[in-house]
Amino acid sequence: MSDNAQLFLDSLWPIVEGAIKGTIPLALISFSLGLIIALIVALMRLSKSKVLSALARIYISIIRGTPLLVQLFVIFYGMPSVGITLDPWPSAIIAFSLNVGGYAAEVIRAAILSVPRGQWEAGYTIGMSQTQQLGRVILPQAARVSVPPLSNTFISLVKDSSLASLILVTETFRVSQEIAAFSQEFMLLYIEAALVYWVISTFLAFGQSMLEERLDRYVSK
């Protein structure tokens, strides 16, 4: 028992370090890039062009229909066979960004559609270009609706980033596996890793409610 407590304490810093140097930056960068991809894909999906919209559909279908593990595998281990060899971190960031892009695209599309048509028209009638309508009227309002589902995507990403160990990125889960392999106490170490993920998720959820509150300032009640 006390052995376990000792092991728990000794492993805490290495695991947290794995989170700080691996999980968190990986998740942050991939999420930011993923959002940009998602916005582009969402607009493609909403566009009148059948080609663009079909491309977006296919992209979303592949991303959401296949396991992330395989996506990582293909990018890291498969791409070299077509001459593209990327380092672990770039591979991980590309794979996770594309993944977030696919999931968040549907969220953003729904959020854009949830803004009443009259808002587009109000923008149009005062002379705005389509870009202005989108940027100054629709997206600020869509942001409000999309915070909760996007924060879900973010939290999922944090946990999914444990798969990055498969392509040589050291992060929280990998560190706990290493310690477990040495101490043979994988249950304890996995729960410890889970705890770290839970803390990160809880922080994110807290950030989410702060953000929601801020974005809600122009809404009654």
Next chain:
Amino acid sequence: MSDNAQLFLDSLWPIVEGAIKGTIPLALISFSLGLIIALIVALMRLSKSKVLSALARIYISIIRGTPLLVQLFVIFYGMPSVGITLDPWPSAIIAFSLNVGGYAAEVIRAAILSVPRGQWEAGYTIGMSQTQQLGRVILPQAARVSVPPLSNTFISLVKDSSLASLILVTETFRVSQEIAAFSQEFMLLYIEAALVYWVISTFLAFGQSMLEERLDRYVSK
């Protein structure tokens, strides 16, 4: 090349069999049970009782904040230390149902909240009990809104069910791993498994749009 093609063909049936005997029943059963859990948790979360609502929050926070892998491990490898030893399938079903329960609870809660207050009141004014208001008025309408996010949860579940291989359940991904371990062709077999997942997801997405259409029959446009 032709070797690979042969391997691909030879492995197709075993992998599909893994889907039919493993992935699909596992996902279906866990999803159904998960929905029941989710409904209960959502109602707890919405209830006026602070205790119930706090319990629901904690449950959701743990489920969503920690990796599914660890949840599986705790139930399968951890529970025996408190005297509960479950077989792989029951363990998997419990773990996945609880997981779906946590995610879907938030979806269902949001869907219930999205039904206008006036609908509760209309039910009340014609004399309905709270159970009737919920069952005959609110849930049928909430169902409509919750189909898209729930189908996302379902599709995620299908892919996540590959983790069941970690606790000795044989399903799509496990089969492909076994063949890969034997043939050393990890890339090919994983892509093949991805294909099977993609087909299942696409079927689900199709089912989703059918269902949405059906549920939309009483909504204009």
Next chain:
Amino acid sequence: MSRNDANSGAGGNFGSQSQPGAMKRSDMNQGDVLFDVKGLSKSFGDLQVLKSIDLTVRKGQVSVLMGPSGSGKTTVLRSLNSLESPDGGTITFTGGPSFDFSKSQKKPERALLRDQSAMVFQQHNLFPHRTVLENVTEGPIHVQKTPKAQAIAEAEALLARVGLADKRDVYPFQLSGGQQQRVGIVRALALKPDVLLFDEPTSALDPELVGDVLAVMKELADEGWTMVVVTHEVTFARAVADQVVFMDGGVVLEASTPSQMFSNPRHRRTRQFLDRILNPLGE
């Protein structure tokens, strides 16, 4: 359930408490008192919305509530249907149950109060996932346990009365606003309550459709239903109301007959308000 024995069988009319010799409408103080509201008060947090409201409603009479936005009209109506729980005051039904809100209300008590009346909402609040007929029979069949065949027959008769017999199997979204509101009225009628409550039943309607709904309401009044109506349709109030109650800031400023209220309101605030709505351009 009181609503069940108050009326019987919906026949050619709306199945109401129709009285052979209809009472002289203009005299608001005649007729049996159906219920009495005394000292009704209600706060939302720090905001006192109702400040000791008194209101007498007589059997077969039509009471119209008027007043500026936020004056508490809806809250009064909702309290009658127990959609809100007031903080104080009483509601006493003559020869029936009475309710004292200074004591905390239990579930069965609240249900009993609710069952005295039925509400017609401004936004109709029809069940979008049920057909017109299902909307109307939902209460009789699933709450009052009326035999299905009987409930359907009664519902069909009522729908025919409001000119919607052919719409029984369509969904609400396929109806115009006026038709939706008429279904809303029929849904309330089907419960056979002692009192019908209307909260601005025409204010969300196209102007041309307002007439259809008001006409149905007038018919109900003529048949002797007891009605409490929040509305700003002065024409309707003049023609149909037995008493007009003017509210402002959570109190009843005055209650009188329509002719008295519209020609010679006692309070400055009442006069100012009526002026506003009768002459919007102030000329």
Next chain:
Amino acid sequence: MSRNDANSGAGGNFGSQSQPGAMKRSDMNQGDVLFDVKGLSKSFGDLQVLKSIDLTVRKGQVSVLMGPSGSGKTTVLRSLNSLESPDGGTITFTGGPSFDFSKSQKKPERALLRDQSAMVFQQHNLFPHRTVLENVTEGPIHVQKTPKAQAIAEAEALLARVGLADKRDVYPFQLSGGQQQRVGIVRALALKPDVLLFDEPTSALDPELVGDVLAVMKELADEGWTMVVVTHEVTFARAVADQVVFMDGGVVLEASTPSQMFSNPRHRRTRQFLDRILNPLGE
């Protein structure tokens, strides 16, 4: 941009094309023609919503569109602001641009048509995430590139004119419906368009708030703004309109002065409609 040179500097008044000797309101055929609509038609799928609409709007005049729901009033207004693209017909501005919808419209053409007018919506459609002042200055600053200080000064002057100077920094949800609608009007005015379009600007308002908005609109009319207004406020039409246009089923049934229209409509359908809204209970 045409809206920029049509007016100059918002001073004590609404910055309009105010004419020193206001025209005799009752004569709908006097004054310079501002624009002419000829043969305007529009289908949505199989449904022909506008069937060759003709409409003449004179400078400084107020045209009121009336007619049953679905008759195409909104579609006409939206076509003028190029929120819809008609399938045929022309709009010709006297001494200005003209638009032929039988040819397909390009983006700059649509923008040019749009810039002639500004729309006030029934549901106001204010930007909920911007303050009152930001709502008003959004167009001048970000579209018309007016210097910020000037745009703000003009917006403040306009807000003061409609009695909302102290609301400049609140968000729309903090305003009453009537205040929101007045901000909507100011947002349109700030663009200094040639024509103001109003689509049932008061029909979503509490009855007591209707007057505030109509009063602002009357003032605008008195100052000589050209306005096209869809409304069923007969009092307003009588007092302010130069012409009343009655539409039904996608055609203009008749257009005449208010006094002519309300006292002696030519068409049976017009008479029936006006009857409905003037006497909802049909008495």
Next chain:
Amino acid sequence: GGSDSDSGSDAAGSTAAGEYGTISDGTLVVATEGTYRPFTYHEGGAGDLTGYDVDVVTEVADRLGLEVEFEETQFDGIFAGLEANRFDVIANQISINDQREESYLMSEPYTVSPGVVVVAEDNSDITSLADLDGKTTAQSLTSNWFTVADDNGANVEAVEGWAQAITLLEQGRVDATVNDKLTFLDYETTNPDAGIKIGAETDEESLNAFVFTKDKVSLNEAFNETLTEMQEDGTLAELGEKYFGQDVSQ
């Protein structure tokens, strides 16, 4: 092939390192799990990468004049990475079998590990491999012991590694696991109270070797020469002593 990497010198044999055709000149990229004690693991859990395999491959590289660079990955990715030319060699107790020899180059074995059948302390039913018939065992999918157990009629549950196999055994969910004796011995020293024992020693031996892609002929040859050298000068025995208290290389 490995020699057309971006580091230039494609003229075969122009430098000592270039002749091995490593991914980058002068460096040997080694794939290993880093979670397989005592062969490849982290000192004290979170410390430096260490272990028998790690030491052996480092020594080989030293003698070949190559810098060594470790890439740690899951077993799933280890062969895929080798084929994708991300690694020069796998040092992870890969046992020699027909499939692997068909697809890859395998060095001379540097570990010879006898198999043992590990059972619960109170188990007296299983005293030979043959006793596994009809019993349930937990085996790592990617190890030769999987096949051994299978061939002897056991119901095999596939697990990710030793840790899970032994957990299942301790929880009484499987009857046995066939595994390296070396792994068992190491586990026993750190977990003396685990309640498990060797039920049977087997004649089977697992021969474990380094793995290369087929084009790394010269690298493989150089490895083999060096391994022989290390065998002869006692280095391998020494490393065996360090981790197992005995020479495990033959």
